[in-house]
Amino acid sequence: MRSSGFEAPRNMAKPQKEQRPEAQLPKGFRDIEAGEIRAMADMLARIREVYEIYGFEPLETPAIEYTDALGKFLPDQDRPNEGVFSFQDEDERWLSLRYDLTAPLARYVAANFDRLPKPFRRYAVGPVWRNEKPGPGRFRQFMQFDADTVGTDNVAADAEICMLAADTLEALGFQHGDYVVKVNSRKVLDGVLEAIGLGGEEHAVRRLTVLRAVDKLDRLGIEGVQLLLGAGRKDESGDFTKGAELAEEQIGVVLQYLTAEGKDGAEKLARVGEIVGKSEAGAAGVEDLTRLLELCAAAGYPQDRIRFDPSVVRGLEYYTGPVFEAELTFEVRNEEGQVVRFGSVGGGGRYDDLVARFTGQRVPATGFSIGVSRLQAAIAARGQSRPQEGRGPVVVLVMDRSELPRYQGFVKQLRAAKIPAEMYLGTAGMKAQMKYADRRGSPCVVIQGSDERVRGEVQIKDLIEGSRLSAEISDSKEWREARPAQFSVPEAELVSAVKSVLARHGRG
Amino acid sequence: MRSSGFEAPRNMAKPQKEQRPEAQLPKGFRDIEAGEIRAMADMLARIREVYEIYGFEPLETPAIEYTDALGKFLPDQDRPNEGVFSFQDEDERWLSLRYDLTAPLARYVAANFDRLPKPFRRYAVGPVWRNEKPGPGRFRQFMQFDADTVGTDNVAADAEICMLAADTLEALGFQHGDYVVKVNSRKVLDGVLEAIGLGGEEHAVRRLTVLRAVDKLDRLGIEGVQLLLGAGRKDESGDFTKGAELAEEQIGVVLQYLTAEGKDGAEKLARVGEIVGKSEAGAAGVEDLTRLLELCAAAGYPQDRIRFDPSVVRGLEYYTGPVFEAELTFEVRNEEGQVVRFGSVGGGGRYDDLVARFTGQRVPATGFSIGVSRLQAAIAARGQSRPQEGRGPVVVLVMDRSELPRYQGFVKQLRAAKIPAEMYLGTAGMKAQMKYADRRGSPCVVIQGSDERVRGEVQIKDLIEGSRLSAEISDSKEWREARPAQFSVPEAELVSAVKSVLARHGRG
Incomplete structure (x- = not known):
């Protein structure tokens, strides 16, 4: 609640022309x-x-x-x-x-x-x-x-995180084939680095350069990664990124790793197991991932949903085992109108x-x-x-300011029926009130002038239907005569009449 | 998602004994x-x-x-x-x-x-x-x-805010009589201050002291306020608060205002109107509040729900008209065990x-x-x-680590039926797993050892019922023989059996 103490916030000064703050966000x-x-x-x-x-x-x-x-x-x-x-x-x-x-x-x-x-x-x-x-x-x-x-x-915990990611995307309406959860392991990556002689503290910086290159496979393709593992790569704008300066043989091993083939994850991982060779970390990583994929497959998540991907790195230093990346694979147009895959919407790993x-x-x-x-x-x-559209509140117009309690009563009936509703609370005339209801996305307005009041009636004006009709009817005389989407009901039928308008538009 | 760039966050260093941070919040x-x-x-x-x-x-x-x-x-x-x-x-x-x-x-x-x-x-x-x-x-x-x-x-907007406060409290289960929305107006307070000659910039500090005193009516009663309007007040601990040092006559006017009588808000406000006398702000404030209460009463909010209260001030300087305070009026015990009214849970006003x-x-x-x-x-x-109680997930115990895919399959069936469930993901034994399920508030656990597996069965153990029975049965032999709240079903009936346990405890 707002402070009821007298101390804070201070300096809430009256407006001063000389030093008005700008109404902007950082x-x-x-x-x-x-x-x-x-x-x-x-x-x-x-x-x-x-x-x-x-x-x-x-x-x-x-x-x-x-x-x-x-x-x-x-x-x-x-x-x-x-x-x-x-x-x-x-x-x-x-x-x-x-x-x-x-x-x-x-x-x-x-x-x-x-x-x-x-x-x-x-x-x-x-x-x-x-x-x-x-x-x-x-x-x-x-x-x-x-x-x-x-x-x-327990690697079952990692497996479950991958299933969670997949199930979450499906709960949001993405289907098999719209997404994939890609899995790798930092231990596998460490194994590959060890296999090419980049283990140990003294190679920490170089390892990072290699991982950065591997991470770019999606964007740059295998040739781009190859350049970044070697001398370096010039992009389309002419900017040059210095490479890891690996020897040909080392580059060959990394590329073998990135392109490991197999009919499924287990086969690919077996191939990776050969590449990491005697590296203890590498072998442990391969075993973790093999078990992880087994658990996923047994639980009904085949490799079109959860898949080993050797290029997944994840940037954070604190990951120590399996790493995950959830990607949307369907195509959308980017800001320049080009068709691209949507890409990553989440990730994580073991730390x-x-x-x-x-x-x-x-x-x-x-x-x-x-x-x-x-x-x-x-x-x-x-x-x-x-x-x-039409998700705004029903607006009860104020035709006569001395009748506010009466209009407030209409609002109260609607609210009691759980229909979002409000009395127009400004002080402007009919036209501004209609414009207000439009801006609020009101499904309909409730109108009671003195004529209707005498008859004990209210008018309901369906704004969604009205706007559709006004697009169709070009003749303004015809429009006024038809008074489309507007009808009168006895006051006692206010709530049911509004409900019928809401139902017409699939609400309520 | 976690950053996939390589730049942030840095300094996520490996643990160093010398400079471990403390795991505490500011x-x-x-x-x-x-x-x-x-x-x-x-x-x-x-x-x-x-x-x-x-x-x-x-x-x-x-x-x-x-x-x-x-x-x-x-x-x-x-x-x-x-x-x-x-x-x-x-x-x-x-x-x-x-x-x-x-x-x-x-x-x-x-x-x-x-x-x-x-x-x-x-x-x-x-x-x-x-x-x-x-x-x-x-x-x-x-x-x-x-x-x-x-x-x-439009004062109808202020009236609606008061109704909103009242309806919100009712939606949360508070009844008529449990709460009151108290209303006053800064203009009325200004009018009273003008009436005792404290208008104008030169009296700004003194006005604040008077308002502080008025604000304390609830806590200190009318005598306490009287002291604070005069020379000052010594509290029970002996601390002295300097007063506003008003003259007797001025104090009399403020007290008249605070104790204005009448059968309803309109009558009280009429009395206050006499006190503020010729003050333009005061008269405007009285008129605002009169109309506000009229609107509330017409909409079905009588003064046991929304009421004029002359002692409501609200601390913030920026209020310019009506001010509101929502108070819970029922009694609770405070930390010292004393019976007190719960007090304010919200407030606001016109700015x-x-x-x-x-x-x-x-x-x-x-x-x-x-x-x-x-x-x-x-x-x-x-x-x-x-x-x-019992709102935690169903836990599927891991009796045999080579059977993880099978246990994971049980979990999957339960989840597909929208029952929160998990396989135990730690690496500890049976006893620790049961303790884990207890701590998670699990309604039941699912157990399948090799015997049950051979028979194609699972055991369901109802933890809520079990803990109730274990409180009743003191004999540990009797306990073991009864195996209370534990039963076997064929694997195919897992979901319906768990549902029956949940239903037994009013869930699902």
């Missing part, structure tokens, strides 16, 4: 209006239902955490807010806005470890903040929807060291995060959103 | 767990339904705004974050986390004025942040649920100058804000929350 932030909020709420409810059916429980952590608990060290002096929004508390300790939902989960588990069921399975949905350069479709506040299983290294940051005790964990805004964009692109 | 922040989240979601859905029925549309604004747009000036150097959490953007402009939902609404309306329907009616729900000293039940992040009508000075801060153009507005956490505490105190 770059990278945006307002979300009714249509999008409703579509989003529909979507979140469907995701939530799947997560609950899977046995995940909700958890909410606050927006603000200690910076060091989130795993960022103190911002350096040159760039005080790099990547995250940070500020000092009164005791000078650094606070940050969360940049994802995983770091707060690790802090929560570490703080409450003893009393939690193990494994601990939670979902979370909410905004996160990134202090990064905003761009088209790239905001500094956006929403994530995560599910994680913490406290087990076994995040809780240990706090406690020193290893707590294995695996999870998945949906990019809610991208998923919503995909749903909109597929035309799967609910139409918004 | 003071004044808290985690919210499943039971509370579910109760909260129930409550928010009911509030949302009432607001939608009233014709309010949802709007979401971001957490971060320009500090000056929120109406706070730059933080001074001594206390950089007073009242709000603030930090500088890369271009050095100050940003703040919103401290309420009203200031962002004013910014939104100013920025989008031309294209909005007028009046503009929106609701908003979300967290707000206050950089204040936390205390018991007082957090630095909490949730508000607001409804506002912007762009009309006609907030949009003009940006545009210079007056845009009258009125609104109401619910303190979601306090309201939830009230619902819990009344025992109106849904019980949580």
Whole structure:
């Protein structure tokens, strides 16, 4: 509720001409209006239902955490807010806005470890903040929807996360063939790197360059990756990206890995097993993924839904085992009108060291995060959103201001019947009131002037039908005579008459 | 989704013994767990339904705004974050986390004025942040649920806000007599202050002291207020609060105002009209409130639901007309075990100058804000929350790790029937698995060892019934022989057997 103390907020000064603030948002932030909020709420409810059916429980952590608990060290002096929004508390300790939902989960588990069921399975949905350069479709506040299983290294937990991702997309209306959950393992990637002699701390930077190249397979194709593994690659704009400068033989191994063939995941993984050779990590990764795919296949998720993909890397350093990427594979037109695949709408993986940051005790964990805004964009692109027309409230017009209590009474009857309704609360005339109802997306308005009042009647004007007819009837005389989509009923029939209009348009 | 770029978040270092962060939240922040989240979601859905029925549309604004747009000036150097959490953007402009939902609404309306329907009616729900000293039940992040009508000075809009508050409380299960919406007007208070010669800028500080005293009528009674209007008051702990030092005659007028008698609001207001005398603001305030109460009474909200109360002040400086306070009047025990009235769960009022801060153009507005956490505490105190027992997932135990695909198949059948279910994903034995199911609040577990598997059966163990029986049966031999609440069914009957257990406990 608004503060009833007298101390805050202060400085809420009367308007002063000299120093009026601008009514604008900082770059990278945006307002979300009714249509999008409703579509989003529909979507979140469907995701939530799947997560609950899977046995995940909700958890909410606050927006603000200690910076060091989130795993960022103190911002350096040159760039005080790099990547995250940070500020000092009164005791000078650094606070940050969360940049994802995983770091707060690790802090929560570490703080409450003893009393939690193990494994601990939670979902979370909410905004996160990134202090990064905003761009088209790239905001500094956006929403994530995560599910994680913490406290087990059982690969069945990873398999289940993949099934969850697939089932979530189906619950949102995407069909087999519209999407795929791609799976890989950091251990497999480590195995390949070891196999080409890039194990060990001294090769850390070079390993990253190789992984970056592998990650680009989707966008650049095998030739592009080959260039990035070697000397480097010039893109269409002429920009040159320096490569990993691997030897021919090393490049050959990586390409063999990326193009491993087989009739199914198991066969491909067997081939990858040969490539990683004696690498212990590599062999463990291959075994994990083989079991993961077995579990998925047995549960009815064949490889058109959940599939091994050697090019999946996932950028975050903290992944330690299987990594997942949920991709929409159908085609849409991008902003330039080109036909492209929609691409990634979520991802995740196994991270076994995040809780240990706090406690020193290893707590294995695996999870998945949906990019809610991208998923919503995909749903909109597929035309799967609910139409918004006529979803506004019924508006009772004010024809005579001395009759407000009477109009308010009509509104009350409609509301009691669970029909969204309101009396026009402005002070303008009939024409502005009709325009208001149009803007609100009202299905109909209720009108009672003095003539109708004397007769104990109300007029109902169907705005959806009216707008359809007005597009059809061009003659304005004919229009006025027909008075289309407008009819009178006794006051006592107000609610049933409005219901009949709503029913006509598939509402109520 | 989690970032797939390689740049953020960095510094997610491997655990280092020397500098482990503590797993703790900053003071004044808290985690919210499943039971509370579910109760909260129930409550928010009911509030949302009432607001939608009233014709309010949802709007979401971001957490971060320009500090000056929120109406706070730059933080001074001594206390950089007073009242709000603030930090500088890369271009050095100050940003703040919103401290309420009203200031962002004013910014939104100013920025989008031309294209909005007028009046503009929106609701908003979300967290707000206050950089204040936390205390018991007082957090630095909490949730508000607001409804506002912007762009009309029609007192019918204020009346409707009061009805909305009353209907919201009823939708949450509070009955006539459990609550009251108290109404006053800043103009009436201004009139009283003018009547005792405290009009004009030169008396601004003194006026505030008088209003503070009036605001305390509920807590201190009329004698306490009398002292605070005079020399001052010493409380039980011996602390002295300096008073407004009004003359006897002035005090008499204020007390007359606070104790105005009458059979209903109209009569009381007529009496107040005499007290404010020639004050133009006072007369206008009395007229507003008279019409407001007329509208409420005509719509079926008599004074046991919406009532004039001369002691309602509301702390915020920006109110310009009617002010509202929703109070729960039933008694509960406080932390010290004393019986007290629950008190305020929301408030609001008319604020006609907030949009003009940006545009210079007056845009009258009125609104109401619910303190979601306090309201939830009230619902819990009344025992109106849904019980949580047995609301967890059905757990399929893992008796034989080579049979994971089979257990996963059971889970899949249950989920397909919309029954929350999971396979135990940890790696511990039977006893720990049963403990896990207990902790998760599972209604039952599904067990299949090798014996049952050979027979093509599963065992269902009803944990709710089991825990009831185990409290009744004290003899452990008798217990083992009875194997209460546990039965076998053929695999094909798994889903229907689980459904029968759920039905037994009122679920599904």
